[in-house]
Amino acid sequence: MFQDFVSILVKKFTGWWEGGIEMMPNLMVALAVTALFYLLAKITQRFVTKTLAGVVTNHTVLNLAGSITMLVILSVGLFTALGVMGLQKAVTSLLAGAGLIGLALGFAFQDLASNLIAGVYMGLRRPFRQGDLIKTNGVMGTVIGLNLRNTVIKDFNGRTCLLPNNKVFQELLINYDFNGKRRIDIPVGVAYDSDLAEARTVVKEALNKLEWVVDKEETDVAILQFGGSSIDMEARYWISYPSEITYPEALSQGIMAIHRAFQEHDIEIPFPIRTLAFAPQSPALPIETANVTDISTGRRHQASAR
Secondary structure (H helix, E strand, O other), rough: OOOHHHHHHHHHHHHHHHHHHHHHHHHHHHHHHHHHHHHHHHHHHHHHHHHOOOOOOOHHHHHHHHHHHHHHHHHHHHHHHHOOOOOOOHHHHHHHHHHHHHHHHHHHHHHHHHHHHHHHHHHHHHHOOOOHHHEEEEEEEEEEEEEOOOEEEEOOOEEEEEEEHHHHHHHHEHHHHHHOOEEEEEEEOOOOOOOHHHHHHHHHHHOOOOOEEHHHHHHHEEEEEEEEEEEEEEEEEEEEEEOOOOHHHHHHEEEEEHHHHHOOOOOOOOOOOOOOOOOOOOOOOOOOOEEEEEEOOEOOOOOOOO
């Protein structure tokens, strides 16, 4: 029994050795093919990264594009090397397994995949850049960065907000820095007996005297409606954005300039008027009397109630 076992084992090893010797040329060619494809993958990765660098500024997207390119070329090289060695069945099994695994992972990580695709798309289209002021999904703040899963925003309260890329991609996005300027709107009211043409001129001149106001020919004052106690207007002017002056400071200085100009030209900003109506006094209720017994003394007396 032992001799038979040894004999079978020797035959197996002999067969493997002879098969290995026969496969040696194919193995060397397969290794050479693998090394060639690896070198090709590295060169292609660098080429893709440098080419996209002029379009995409997000380093995460650049690294992802380079890694995907390298992985694809290495996969082709691996399957080619297995084909050279005559392992077509192994190639077929690997492809089938990769397809099943990819399908399972697609269902399990569909949110991650959607965030990844949205992040890559936004990195290519560049709807915003790092440092831009944007508003999306109810969050307004400065863009800190864009990664493969989240858009990172720092709001005005100093909080860091992580928004899923697919939410940013699908919802309305307002980029206040895209055009390089921003309009400020200030509601203001004047008394009914004011000269509206004079009021408009005074507001325009006051705002255009501010040195950081741009496109001064577009500074405007719109008369909106008859308000409850005033004629409602809206002053509109433009500032460079971003610039040395912040939006809140530009808004504050605009309000102070309008207020100062109205005082100089005796233009009244009326207080809200409220009219209070009182109901007539109710008639006196009839007085009712009742006999009440004082428990402490036992005496009875009359008590009145309305």
